Amino acid sequence: MSSNKKPSKRKRPDDLKGTIARIWRYLSIQKGWLFLVIVMVVFSSGFSLLGPYLTSVAIDNYLVPAELEGLPLILGLLVAVYVLQSAATFFQNFWMIGIAQKTVYRMRKDLFHHLHRLPIPFFDKKTHGELMSRLTNDIENVSRTLNSSVIQIFSSVLTLVGTVGLMLWLSPLLTLITFTIIPLMFLGMKWITNRTGHYFKEQQRNLGEMNSVIEETLSGQQIIKSFSQEKRVLTQLNEKNEALRTSGFWAMTYSGFIPKLMNVLNNVSFLLIAVAGGLLSLKGLVSIGVIVAFIQYSRLFTRPLNDLANQFNTILSAVAGAERVFNILDEKEERPDEGDAVSLQQVKGKVAFRNVSFGYEKGGATLTNLSFEAKAGESVAIIGPTGAGKTTIVNLLMRFYELNGGTIEVDDHDVTKVKRESLRQNMGFVLQDTFLFNGTVRENIRYGRLDATDEDVEEAARVANAHTFISRLSEGYDTVLNQDGGGISYGQRQLLSIARAVLADPAILILDEATSSIDTRTEIQIQKALWSLMEGRTSFIIAHRLNTIQRADQIIALDQGKIIEKGTHEQLLEQKGYLWGQVGT
Numbered sequence: 001m002s003s004n005k006k007p008s009k010r011k012r013p014d015d016l017k018g019t020i021a022r023i024w025r026y027l028s029i030q031k032g033w034l035f036l037v038i039v040m041v042v043f044s045s046g047f048s049l050l051g052p053y054l055t056s057v058a059i060d061n062y063l064v065p066a067e068l069e070g071l072p073l074i075l076g077l078l079v080a081v082y083v084l085q086s087a088a089t090f091f092q093n094f095w096m097i098g099i100a101q102k103t104v105y106r107m108r109k110d111l112f113h114h115l116h117r118l119p120i121p122f123f124d125k126k127t128h129g130e131l132m133s134r135l136t137n138d139i140e141n142v143s144r145t146l147n148s149s150v151i152q153i154f155s156s157v158l159t160l161v162g163t164v165g166l167m168l169w170l171s172p173l174l175t176l177i178t179f180t181i182i183p184l185m186f187l188g189m190k191w192i193t194n195r196t197g198h199y200f201k202e203q204q205r206n207l208g209e210m211n212s213v214i215e216e217t218l219s220g221q222q223i224i225k226s227f228s229q230e231k232r233v234l235t236q237l238n239e240k241n242e243a244l245r246t247s248g249f250w251a252m253t254y255s256g257f258i259p260k261l262m263n264v265l266n267n268v269s270f271l272l273i274a275v276a277g278g279l280l281s282l283k284g285l286v287s288i289g290v291i292v293a294f295i296q297y298s299r300l301f302t303r304p305l306n307d308l309a310n311q312f313n314t315i316l317s318a319v320a321g322a323e324r325v326f327n328i329l330d331e332k333e334e335r336p337d338e339g340d341a342v343s344l345q346q347v348k349g350k351v352a353f354r355n356v357s358f359g360y361e362k363g364g365a366t367l368t369n370l371s372f373e374a375k376a377g378e379s380v381a382i383i384g385p386t387g388a389g390k391t392t393i394v395n396l397l398m399r400f401y402e403l404n405g406g407t408i409e410v411d412d413h414d415v416t417k418v419k420r421e422s423l424r425q426n427m428g429f430v431l432q433d434t435f436l437f438n439g440t441v442r443e444n445i446r447y448g449r450l451d452a453t454d455e456d457v458e459e460a461a462r463v464a465n466a467h468t469f470i471s472r473l474s475e476g477y478d479t480v481l482n483q484d485g486g487g488i489s490y491g492q493r494q495l496l497s498i499a500r501a502v503l504a505d506p507a508i509l510i511l512d513e514a515t516s517s518i519d520t521r522t523e524i525q526i527q528k529a530l531w532s533l534m535e536g537r538t539s540f541i542i543a544h545r546l547n548t549i550q551r552a553d554q555i556i557a558l559d560q561g562k563i564i565e566k567g568t569h570e571q572l573l574e575q576k577g578y579l580w581g582q583v584g585t
């Protein structure tokens, strides 16, 4: 199942135009600022073109004829042009960064907002790694590209067109001679990028492989140690590390050639202009000033060509990233509540499944024609082998998935006619895998009911038999826990999760009994806490312990998505069916 869940590494967008149009919709919210940025880019590019021209005027009109009175003016003008160019560059960058950050801020906001409205089946299909990568890497990629590339493309095109125009205007002949360098440049760049492309891809792949080994190593330390696999993992890491070193070395080496090559070609064009310009000026065809301007323009001209080539891939990969973000935004949200959906008032807790059929996959039959009823306040133990469909029943009760057939009723209301929020508010969970948030013990318990006072939290902890162990923690209720529940035991995490449910005070409880063994004393504490929590509530227990099964008001035995037995403990033992076989009498 996990083979089709690999994070996608696609670099090119499927729908370039459509995606760019959508990015534009985000950008266009700040049209005014964008306009200012463009004006600044026009200014900064214009000023950078004006500089060499003014230099040529200074040389030809003032220096060569030795007319020194006018010189300070033109030099002052040159200084002003360069200062203005710097100012325009500063503002274009400053404003563009603001626009980019606001844009990705909105994208992130939309994405977070949307994620909360997506149905559970969506999360079944995606790995956490993939979603994380979209929320972080892809958006970061868009942000980086917007920060610099938009301006760079714009100013590169302007500078390129401007330089070529000015060069042609100053001397068409010298322009043609300078241009002979272009084919050389393209050939050289192609030779390098062919090689760097290969090694960069290799490097990316090796990096990905090494990261996944590192991730496994970190999260699987216990398993690795307990199976004494340290050596094997180390060898694996060393191999990946070595591969990464080799590909990284060649990628860096070849890409290091690019500035060197540009430098060499710039010097060649300098030589060409100097020699050809010198010869032409002897014949009186060009002036010294024009030659000096040309030397500067030829530099201005090769840089944007290089930049444009570099930006192309960055932009494509950012657009592909944006497309992946938009794909999530396009995922269908959980079907909204029906217009006439009601809120449940003072739920008593009667629950009925009537001929319920359901499959995770289209056409699949995970549950077939399931019917049972739980009276308000009753405890129902659900038993059966792994994969029988116990968890699925619970998922359906919470309306995480839509039924294929039949109805589920709470207090005689069809749940599809009840507002989801109202339904879920009236249900509480105590699951095997207690989910703890980064935060204090108090915050973790308060998650059950956010407006609970500190006294309420403590009271709930007492009911859940958790108060004693919490008091013994170094910081008591203010002890900070992390997601792995660092510092507290598995059993203690269960007690916290029970306290959370006590605080939430739901009419219907869903309990997933721990399968792993807990020391007897904690086990007794948990059992006691659970039974006091279940007092007066309808509860469904995915039960593994005989004790729990014996005490339940009703037992439902499932196999392959069908109810095979239903009744009280005594009734089922009399039938000598599944339960009887399990008890092993």
Ligand code: ADP
Pocket (backbone or CB within 6 Å): 124, 360, 361, 366, 384, 385, 386, 387, 388, 389, 390, 391, 392, 393
């Ligand atoms: P139990 O809780 O009794 O062990 P489940 O209700 O978890 O069983 O699973 C019942 C069946 O549904 C199993 O065959 C399982 O493989 C399948 N299943 C469970 N969850 C999913 C899911 N998210 N997507 C697809 N199939 C699932």
